[in-house]
Amino acid sequence: MIGDIIKKARNKRGWSLDQLGEAVGLTKGTLSGYENGQPKTYDPDTLCKIADSLNDLSILVHHCQECPVRKHVFIKQFPDLNNIRPEPAIIANKLRKEMLEAADALDRLTERFGDADFKSRPDYMEIFEAGMEQVIDAKRAIEILEYQLILSGAHSSADFKKIYDRQQAKCIANGHHKPEEQAA
Numbered sequence: 515m516i517g518d519i520i521k522k523a524r525n526k527r528g529w530s531l532d533q534l535g536e537a538v539g540l541t542k543g544t545l546s547g548y549e550n551g552q553p554k555t556y557d558p559d560t561l562c563k564i565a566d567s568l569n570d571l572s573i574l575v576h577h578c579q580e581c582p583v584r585k586h587v588f589i590k591q592f593p594d595l596n597n598i599r600p601e602p603a604i605i606a607n608k609l610r611k612e613m614l615e616a617a618d619a620l621d622r623l624t625e626r627f628g629d630a631d632f633k634s635r636p637d638y639m640e641i642f643e644a645g646m647e648q649v650i651d652a653k654r655a656i657e658i659l660e661y662q663l664i665l666s667g668a669h670s671s672a673d674f675k676k677i678y679d680r681q682q683a684k685c686i687a688n689g690h691h692k693p694e695e696q697a698a
Contacts, residue, residue, distance in 0.1 A: 516556060516576050517549040523570035524549075537567040571664055571671030579665070600662050609655040612648070619648035 524534050531542040531549075538545075538560065547553060548564070556577060565573040623645040626632045663669040 515551050516561075516573065516580070517551045519570075519573050519576050520545075520564055520568075521549040523565075523568040523573060526570075527568050529568070534564065534567060538563040569670070569672045572667060575661070575665050600666070602659065602663055602666070602668065605655065605659045605662055609652070609659055612652040612655045616648045616652040619645035 524531070529537075531545045534540075535542050535545050540560065545564075548556065548560075558577070561573055561577050565571060622641055626635065626638060626641055629635065632638060660674055664671055664674070
């Protein structure tokens with residue numbers, strides 16, 4: 515139940531209902547109702563405020579998992595996204611396979627991009643599209659792994675933010691990938 519997830523995130527943060535209420539602009543009673551499953555439907559904007567205040571994406575992930583639109587439309591529209599079992603080890607293995615295939619595809623693309631007028635080659639679009647399909651498969655597998663680790667509660671969005679921030683700091687220290695506001 516989403517209320518249990520909110521309560522767990524609030525307790526993990528060490529906040530009272532009053533503190534959370536102050537952060538999101540709701541009363542203690544309203545939030546108590548949220549935690550105890552009182553509303554039949556949860557306001558998405560309020561859930562976003564709660565998740566942001568508690569720095570816990572699992573609240574929103576759970577809400578999306580229970581969304582009838584997602585369950586009845588998107589899942590049926592994109593069945594290929596459901597073929598991966600949700601265990602992190604299985605997803606990591608799938609990701610490794612996709613990354614190896616993407617690396618091979620990038621080798622072929624790099625060879626083509628090395629030509630002075632690479633787009634004029636008759637087979638360019640075929641090689642480009644096939645290569646990028648592999649790269650996108652790897653990207654999708656990365657997103658699925660992050661999502662499942664958050665959904666399972668093994669890690670939080672804050673854990674991933676810390677990793678992304680640390681990686682960005684390394685890139686900046688090495689003079690690579692500077693954010694636009696820092697680019698000179």
